[in-house]
Amino acid sequence: MTRTLSMDDLTAENKLLREKLRLLENEKEVWRKTQFIANAADQLLTMIDRKYTYESVNQAYCRARGQRHEDVIGKSVAAVWGQTQFDSIIKPKLDHCFAGNVTSSEDWFKFDGRELRCYQVTYNPYRDDSGQVTHAVVVTHDITARKHAEAGMKKANDRLERRVQERTEALEQANNQLRNEIEERKRVEKALRESEDRYRSVSRDMPAMVCRYLPNGDLTFANIRFKNHFQLSDKTLLDFNVFTFIPDNERQRMKNRLQRLRPEKPMVIYEQCTRTEIGDILWRQWTDRALFDEKGHAMEYQSVIIDITEKKNVESKLQQAQKMEAIGTLAGGIAHDFNNLLMGIQGNISLMYLDVNHCHPLYENIHSIEQLVDSGANLTRQLLGFARGGKYVVKPVNLNEVVTETAALFGRTRKSIRIHETYEPNVRMVSADRGQIEQVLINLYLNAWQAMSEKGDLYLETQNVTIDEKFVKPFEINYGDYVRISVTDTGKGIDPTISHRIFDPFFTTKEFGCGSGLGLASVFGIVKNHDGIVDFESHPGRGTTFSVYLPVSQKTSKEPAPAPKGILKGPETILLVDDESYILDIGVKMLEKMGYTVIKASCGNDAIRVFTDFRQKIDLVILDLIMPDIGGGDVFDRLRTIRPDIKVLLASGYSMGDAAAIISRGCNGFIQKPFGMEKLSHAIREVIDNGHHQPAV
Incomplete structure (x- = not known):
């Protein structure tokens, strides 16, 4: 016998069902936000089952393909990419992933009717509750990809709301419809939880810090990298404000950039430079994206932060090397022309000496002119040392001997400096002009002495090292075996605002008349012409380390015969x-x-x-x-x-x-x-x- 529900019973049941619907609406909002994280990412995210069939894809993937979800979901990977690309590139990596391994590679793919492009693809195994690998989560980085709005989700939501509004004819009919909707929402909730777990895995493995926050800066989400960097726990996460870790001089500019975002242009990419407490400079690349409501108001922001400090340092060194090459060409031309002028003076002096002895009243004047010519020649030698390196007589040199001898000479004249020496026991030989390397070391010692206000500790060290291709790339030399000489002082350090100019010729921080500004310039030129590297590391108030790298040599040394004295003549x-x-x-x-x-x-x-x-x-x-x-x-x-x-x-x-x-x-x-x-x-x-x-x- 069918029991007829009273109006009160129907009303109570309706109230209960509407409460459940409200809870499901909240869960739906959580699902929408999770979907936003995935669809806001620039990476192409897909989920493939063990039958090599697409089960899930994100908006970036669809945009790159130029297709809809329903054009891809349920189709085989071979059908989408073509059997050749599937067999040769994709299938081996999927098989490796289904075996429980994470694999990453860069491969060239060609979308239908589009140009050949390169993608970085990471295959992540997804496991069910029993620990079995059921799917492969594929993260594909396409630098040209841009996110579309969650049009599909909004369309489904609008359709659902229309269905609810249409069920107003009768209470019994509405209740039946609500029961159906609850069952549907439960299914969506289950799918949402599974989707959220998958995308949390993707977010965890991203090589960047990711956070989401409200317009006032209050944090609503952060991935593991972000939490670890700022030492945040789940309890302290909601108390964190993004703007608190932005430097004062950059905070307002960041807010202005966010406020200028619009639905038609929801993203901005920029670089930010900050300084640590110990004075180190950090560079980060920010990608800020806004999520708008139906009226075009920003509801939430997402930032992806990548550390690009190393990239900036490499670019800076490359620019410095190119600048020094150009200045060196100019300095060499000046030195060449000046040496020609000195040649004319020196030649006339040589001829005058033939007719003037030590007793001649003009002998001292001639000798003084010759000394001035020598001074001018020394100056051009320093210029050529910067421009061309001054590498004249090259032979195998033991750098331990050169450093020991120059340190002893310097120590006798600068007794207020405490010199600490650490040498490689079996230091390798280098091919070099010994006199020019001695000039390099003396210039570095003097530079350290001046930086320490004429009192402090000087640390000298030699070491056999092997440097890789990445290290030498900005300097345009070969990688391999080198001997490194390190000269470290305990002085005031180099002001970061002038660090890019210290190797420039004639640049000096000394008072006028107290230095030519050619010391470090000649160091740079001599080392460069020896196919070596001179680099430095400095912290204000904590001293500076100059490192000179010279390539090793297998040649043996032969002492030249002593040169004869006097003017030699001939009939030729x-x-x-x-x-x-x-x-x-x-x-x-x-x-x-x-x-x-x-x-x-x-x-x-x-x-x-x-x-x-x-x-x-x-x-x-x-x-x-x-x-x-x-x-x-x-x-x-x-x-x-x-x-x-x-x-x-x-x-x-x-x-x-x-x-x-x-x-x-x-x-x-x-x-x-x-x-x-x-x-x-x-x-x-x-x-x-x-x-x-x-x-x-």
């Missing part, structure tokens, strides 16, 4: 080539005083013409390296074509490093301007008598 015929008339004139006079027959040429074309006419009479060519019409390298090659056995001595205001290519092709010698008669005479005899010589510097 010499072709002198230089585009500067004053250097050409003084060179002719110097060579004639040494007894040589001199033929001169004022440019490259002139040199080739003269040499062609007198090829058998000429015993030696003194060739300028830089000329306006034909460079010294091309002239050398053409002279050797005309007469392969001709001996050539290169002369230049640049360092030997610039002539290395010509030396390697068989040129007999190199002498750097400015030089006097004695040095020139020795270089000439070495080339003529022996066919080669150690370059004069």
Whole structure:
């Protein structure tokens, strides 16, 4: 017998069902928010069962495919991507995932009718309550992907609300409909819990901090990385305000950016620079996204924060290296021209010495001029040390010996500095100009002494190291085995605002007249020309460490024979080539005083013409390296074509490093301007008598 419900019974049951409906509405809101996390992500998220069939995909995936959910859900992966891509790329990784393993790779895929693009794909095993792997959660990063609104969910919700509103004809009919809706909501609730568990797994594995917060900054959600970074627990999570950890000078700008977000442009990406309590600089990339209500008002914000400090540091070092290369070219040109001027002065002094003895009243004046020329040459040497590195006579060097000797020399003159030495017992040999490396170390010692206000501790260390490709990338050198020299002081450190300029030539923090600003610039140039690296780490108030890396060498060292003294003469015929008339004139006079027959040429074309006419009479060519019409390298090659056995001595205001290519092709010698008669005479005899010589510097 069917019991007829009274109106009171129906009313009570209706009230109960509506209360359950309200609870389900709340659960629905939780489900919507969870869906928002997944659909707001830039990654393509899919869930694939063990039959290789799509069970779930997010909005980013559909947008990238240009399809709807129903076009993908239930279809096989092979049908969506094509059998070839499925067999060769996707299936092996799915099988590995179904075996319980997390796997990640970068693969090239081609969407239907679209261009070939690269995606980073992570396959995560999803386990049921019994621990069995039932699905693969696939996270695909597409940098061009953008989230669509949760149109599908809103459409389903609108349809559900219309159905509820239409059930008003009779209370019994409404109750029946409500019972059906409750059953439907229970099913949705179960699916929501399963979906939430899956997307929590995705959020946990994301390589970024993710948080959601209200317009006033109160936190509503944070992933594990965010909680760990700010040491938040589930209890303290809701008491945390996002704006509290934003620096004062950036907080208002962030709020302004959020307020400018609109439904048609709901996302903004920007970089933020902060400083830690100990002075370290941190860079983060922020991706802020807004969730709007139906009226276009922002209800909630989501931020994805990625640490890009290492990327910024690499970019900064690369920019610094490129800038130093450009400045070095300019400095080298200045030094070359200045050395040519000094050459004219030094040549005339050498000639004057031939007619002036120690008793002559002008001898001291001439000697003073020569000392000034030496000072000018030292200055250009420092410029060339920065620009070209000043690498002249290269041989295997034991850096322990160089550091020990320079430290002892420095310690005798700076007794207020306590020097601490730690050396690699079996330090490897490096190929270097010992004198130039000594200049590098002395400059670093002096820089440390000045930073410590002339009193403190200086720590010196050598170490065999192997540096990888990632470390050397900004410096454009080879990775491999190096010897590192570390010079650490306990001084005031380097102001971060000027740290990018410390290797610039003529840049100094000293008072006017107290320094040339070429010390660290020459350090940079010398080390760079030795195919090495000079880097530094500094903390204000806690000192600075300069690290010099030089590549190892397997060569053995041979001591050169001592050079003879005095001016050496000869009877040979010499072709002198230089585009500067004053250097050409003084060179002719110097060579004639040494007894040589001199033929001169004022440019490259002139040199080739003269040499062609007198090829058998000429015993030696003194060739300028830089000329306006034909460079010294091309002239050398053409002279050797005309007469392969001709001996050539290169002369230049640049360092030997610039002539290395010509030396390697068989040129007999190199002498750097400015030089006097004695040095020139020795270089000439070495080339003529022996066919080669150690370059004069």
